[in-house]
Amino acid sequence: MxxxxxxxxxxxxxxxxxxxxxxxxxxxxxxxxxxxxxxxxxxxxxxxxxxxxxxxxxxxxxxxxxxxxxxxxxRTFQLRRRRGIQRLARDRWAAGHSVWDADLEAGHELVVDSLTVREEAVSDRHTQTLGLSPGSRAVVRTRRFVVNEKPVLLAVSHLPASLAAGTAIAEEDSGPGGIYARLAELGHGPARFREEIRCRMPTTAEARQLRLSSGTPVVLICRTAYTAEGRAVEVNEMTLDASSYILEYDFNA
Amino acid sequence: MxxxxxxxxxxxxxxxxxxxxxxxxxxxxxxxxxxxxxxxxxxxxxxxxxxxxxxxxxxxxxxxxxxxxxxxxxRTFQLRRRRGIQRLARDRWAAGHSVWDADLEAGHELVVDSLTVREEAVSDRHTQTLGLSPGSRAVVRTRRFVVNEKPVLLAVSHLPASLAAGTAIAEEDSGPGGIYARLAELGHGPARFREEIRCRMPTTAEARQLRLSSGTPVVLICRTAYTAEGRAVEVNEMTLDASSYILEYDFNA
DNA sequence: CAGTGGTCTAGACCACAAG
DNA sequence: TTGTGGTCTAGACCACTGG
CATH class of the missing domain: 1.10.10.10 (Winged helix-like DNA-binding domain superfamily/Winged helix DNA-binding domain)
Structure with missing residues (x-):
C-alpha cells in the first residue's frame, strides 16, 4: 500500500x-x-x-x-462586535464622538496603531463612485487599528481633495466627531451610507499587516458616504481580520 | 543546498x-x-x-x-449582490413577493434546490434568542439555493412551534410572501430585523454541500426577526459561498 | 540543548480527464 | 494512452522555542 x-x-x-x-x-x-x-x-x-x-x-x-x-x-477566538448602523448615527459624530467608539469593549480597547494622511491622484476604481473626473486628486487617510497589540483592522479613506484639502480632514487629528463632523461643517455632512461586504482569503501583504494565522479570511467593507443631495463624499475601504469580528446590522421591515 | x-x-x-x-x-x-x-x-x-x-x-x-x-x-468569480435591507422591506413580502426575489439577476436565477420542513426540539443556542423555555419545540425549514446548478447558499430557519405548527409555515410551500406574510396574518408580523455576519473557513460538510473549492471562505448570516413588541419570531441561519456574494447595506446617518 | 515546525528532495502508486 | 493532480514514503537540513 x-x-x-x-x-x-x-x-x-x-x-x-x-x-x-x-x-x-x-x-x-x-x-x-x-x-x-x-x-x-x-x-x-x-x-x-x-x-x-x-x-x-x-x-x-x-x-x-x-x-x-x-x-x-x-486557536482561541475573541470576537468583537461591530454595530454597522448605530455607529454611524448622526447623533454620535455630531456630538463629537468618534465613530470607532462604538466598538469599545471593556479591556479590549480599539486603538489606532499607525496613521498617515496624503494627497494623491484618485484611483480609477474611485473616480466613478466619487463622481470625480479622471486625474483629479484625493485626500487619503490610512489607519491601522489594534486591540491588545494585535492588529485587527486596516482602513483607507478617500475624499475628494476639492472638499478636504486644507481642512482638518487633511490633518492627522481630524478633531472631535472625526471627518464626518468636519464634512458637516463644510456643508457636506453625510446623510446616507452604503456598506458593501465581501470576504476572501488575504493576500500575503494583508496577512502580514494583520498578522493573520493561516486559515483566517479577511472581511472587506467598502463604505460610501452620501450627502442628502446624493453626492458621494467619502469612500472608506476597510480590511478586517475575520476571526476578530462579528458584524451587526439592525433595521426595520 | x-x-x-x-x-x-x-x-x-x-x-x-x-x-x-x-x-x-x-x-x-x-x-x-x-x-x-x-x-x-x-x-x-x-x-x-x-x-x-x-x-x-x-x-x-x-x-x-x-x-x-x-x-x-x-479561478473565475461571479459575484451576486444581496441587498440586506431593501429585500426585507415590509412592502415586499406584504405584496406577496418572496424575500429571495431581491436577488434576481438576469440569466442567473436563484433557485431552491432542496427543501425540508421538520419539527424538532429547539437547540440550546436558540432557546435564548427565541425566548423559549428549554425543551420546547421549533419548526425548522432547511433550504439550499443554487445558481446555474451551482449551490451558493444554505438557509436554516427556526420558528417557535407554538406559533408555526399547523400553519402554512410548516408546509413546504409557505405561500405568497413567504413565512413573513404568514406571521403577519397570525398577528406576529416582523417589524425589525437583526443580521449578524461572521466569516470563516468552511467545515468539510459545508465545503461539500456548497461545492467550494479550497481557499473559499463561507459567510454566516444569522438573522433574527422581531415583532413590533420585541418578540423574536424567527432565527434564520444562512451559510453563503463567500466567492459568490457581495452583501450590501444601505442606511441613513 | 532537545524538540518543534518549515522547507526540500527523489522517488512511488493511484484516480481521473482529455485527446 | 498519456498526462494530470492527489496521496504517500523516508530520508534531510534549517530556524526557532522552550526548559
Missing amino acids: TAAQGEGQLKYQRIADALKAAIASGEYGPGDRLPGENELMVTYQVARMTARQALGVLRSEGIAEARKGAGVFV | TAAQGEGQLKYQRIADALKAAIASGEYGPGDRLPGENELMVTYQVARMTARQALGVLRSEGIAEARKGAGVFV
Missing part, C-alpha cells in the same frame, strides 16, 4: 477527523497544544508529510495554528 | 509570486490553465513537492483551483 486507502478513508483525513473530534469533545480546549508531527507519526504509523498534511487540514480550516519551534495549538 | 534559501526568498514562495505576477499582468486570465507541477519542476529545477507547494499557495488564497487529471486553473 502506498496511496489508495481502500477503506474510502484517506490517512491524513482520518487523522484530521480524529483530532477534530478530540477538540469537539473537549479533550483539547482553546490554546491547548495538539499532538505534533512526531507524535502523530508514531501513533498512526505514517510518514512525516502525512502527519503534516493532517495538521494542515486543521490549520487551513482555522481550527489550529502552528507556532514554529513550539507546537500546534487549538 | 536543501532548505534555507540564503536569498531570504523561499523557493516555493518565489514560484508562487511569479505565478501571481503573471496572473496580475494578464498573462493568465480567469479560467486559463496555469503551468502544472511537472512544468514547474523543470522550469524552476525543484522537486515535485516544492512545485506543489507553490501551487498550494495560490489555491489557499483562492486565486487558483486544481482539477484532478486536468490541471490548475485561474
Whole structure:
C-alpha cells in the first residue's frame, strides 16, 4: 500500500477527523497544544508529510495554528462586535464622538496603531463612485487599528481633495466627531451610507499587516458616504481580520 | 543546498509570486490553465513537492483551483449582490413577493434546490434568542439555493412551534410572501430585523454541500426577526459561498 | 540543548480527464 | 494512452522555542 486507502478513508483525513473530534469533545480546549508531527507519526504509523498534511487540514480550516519551534495549538477566538448602523448615527459624530467608539469593549480597547494622511491622484476604481473626473486628486487617510497589540483592522479613506484639502480632514487629528463632523461643517455632512461586504482569503501583504494565522479570511467593507443631495463624499475601504469580528446590522421591515 | 534559501526568498514562495505576477499582468486570465507541477519542476529545477507547494499557495488564497487529471486553473468569480435591507422591506413580502426575489439577476436565477420542513426540539443556542423555555419545540425549514446548478447558499430557519405548527409555515410551500406574510396574518408580523455576519473557513460538510473549492471562505448570516413588541419570531441561519456574494447595506446617518 | 515546525528532495502508486 | 493532480514514503537540513 502506498496511496489508495481502500477503506474510502484517506490517512491524513482520518487523522484530521480524529483530532477534530478530540477538540469537539473537549479533550483539547482553546490554546491547548495538539499532538505534533512526531507524535502523530508514531501513533498512526505514517510518514512525516502525512502527519503534516493532517495538521494542515486543521490549520487551513482555522481550527489550529502552528507556532514554529513550539507546537500546534487549538486557536482561541475573541470576537468583537461591530454595530454597522448605530455607529454611524448622526447623533454620535455630531456630538463629537468618534465613530470607532462604538466598538469599545471593556479591556479590549480599539486603538489606532499607525496613521498617515496624503494627497494623491484618485484611483480609477474611485473616480466613478466619487463622481470625480479622471486625474483629479484625493485626500487619503490610512489607519491601522489594534486591540491588545494585535492588529485587527486596516482602513483607507478617500475624499475628494476639492472638499478636504486644507481642512482638518487633511490633518492627522481630524478633531472631535472625526471627518464626518468636519464634512458637516463644510456643508457636506453625510446623510446616507452604503456598506458593501465581501470576504476572501488575504493576500500575503494583508496577512502580514494583520498578522493573520493561516486559515483566517479577511472581511472587506467598502463604505460610501452620501450627502442628502446624493453626492458621494467619502469612500472608506476597510480590511478586517475575520476571526476578530462579528458584524451587526439592525433595521426595520 | 536543501532548505534555507540564503536569498531570504523561499523557493516555493518565489514560484508562487511569479505565478501571481503573471496572473496580475494578464498573462493568465480567469479560467486559463496555469503551468502544472511537472512544468514547474523543470522550469524552476525543484522537486515535485516544492512545485506543489507553490501551487498550494495560490489555491489557499483562492486565486487558483486544481482539477484532478486536468490541471490548475485561474479561478473565475461571479459575484451576486444581496441587498440586506431593501429585500426585507415590509412592502415586499406584504405584496406577496418572496424575500429571495431581491436577488434576481438576469440569466442567473436563484433557485431552491432542496427543501425540508421538520419539527424538532429547539437547540440550546436558540432557546435564548427565541425566548423559549428549554425543551420546547421549533419548526425548522432547511433550504439550499443554487445558481446555474451551482449551490451558493444554505438557509436554516427556526420558528417557535407554538406559533408555526399547523400553519402554512410548516408546509413546504409557505405561500405568497413567504413565512413573513404568514406571521403577519397570525398577528406576529416582523417589524425589525437583526443580521449578524461572521466569516470563516468552511467545515468539510459545508465545503461539500456548497461545492467550494479550497481557499473559499463561507459567510454566516444569522438573522433574527422581531415583532413590533420585541418578540423574536424567527432565527434564520444562512451559510453563503463567500466567492459568490457581495452583501450590501444601505442606511441613513 | 532537545524538540518543534518549515522547507526540500527523489522517488512511488493511484484516480481521473482529455485527446 | 498519456498526462494530470492527489496521496504517500523516508530520508534531510534549517530556524526557532522552550526548559
